[in-house]
Amino acid sequence: MELQVQIINKSPHELPAYQTHGSSGMDLRAWLPEPVTLAPMARKLIPTGLYMALPQGFEAQIRPRSGLAIKRGLTLINTPGTIDSDYRGEVMVPIVNLSTEEQTITDGERIAQMIVAKYETVQWTNVEVLEDTARGAGGFGHSGSN
Numbered sequence: 397m398e399l400q401v402q403i404i405n406k407s408p409h410e411l412p413a414y415q416t417h418g419s420s421g422m423d424l425r426a427w428l429p430e431p432v433t434l435a436p437m438a439r440k441l442i443p444t445g446l447y448m449a450l451p452q453g454f455e456a457q458i459r460p461r462s463g464l465a466i467k468r469g470l471t472l473i474n475t476p477g478t479i480d481s482d483y484r485g486e487v488m489v490p491i492v493n494l495s496t497e498e499q500t501i502t503d504g505e506r507i508a509q510m511i512v513a514k515y516e517t518v519q520w521t522n523v524e525v526l527e528d529t530a531r532g533a534g535g536f537g538h539s540g541s542n
Contacts, residue, residue: 401448404447412425423461431503438493455478456512457479457513459511469496473491488505
């Protein structure tokens with residue numbers, strides 16, 4: 397079963413798409429009137445030209461593309477970024493250049509991936525004591541160095 401999502405594409409580029417049959421993320425493309433060059437450690441919001449209406453109970457997670465990260469040092473400054481179901485603005489991708497060289501992003505370049513995921517809302521229940529587990533309060537490396 398596929399989720400139907402309303403989308404407006406103001407860019408000339410194709411809609412987000414899965415690159416392989418087993419992909420969980422759809423690639424997002426930059427929509428730029430001219431190339432954007434990022435100096436080392438510089439960051440910029442890159443437009444996509446996409447606007448969407450996710451159904452209630454779903455979010456879109458915006459994540460880095462592994463190839464851009466390892467080959468060019470380009471990643472996202474908040475990852476995963478979240479697009480809520482009530483957001484109707486343009487999908488923008490906050491890219492940072494972690495390399496030691498200038499990096500240029502061009503129109504139509506695949507810059508991030510988007511995963512649409514279902515989520516649950518939470519209703520908190522105040523209690524005095526939590527149920528104990530074998531792990532307890534152990535965290536941040538408590539299970540060993542291997």
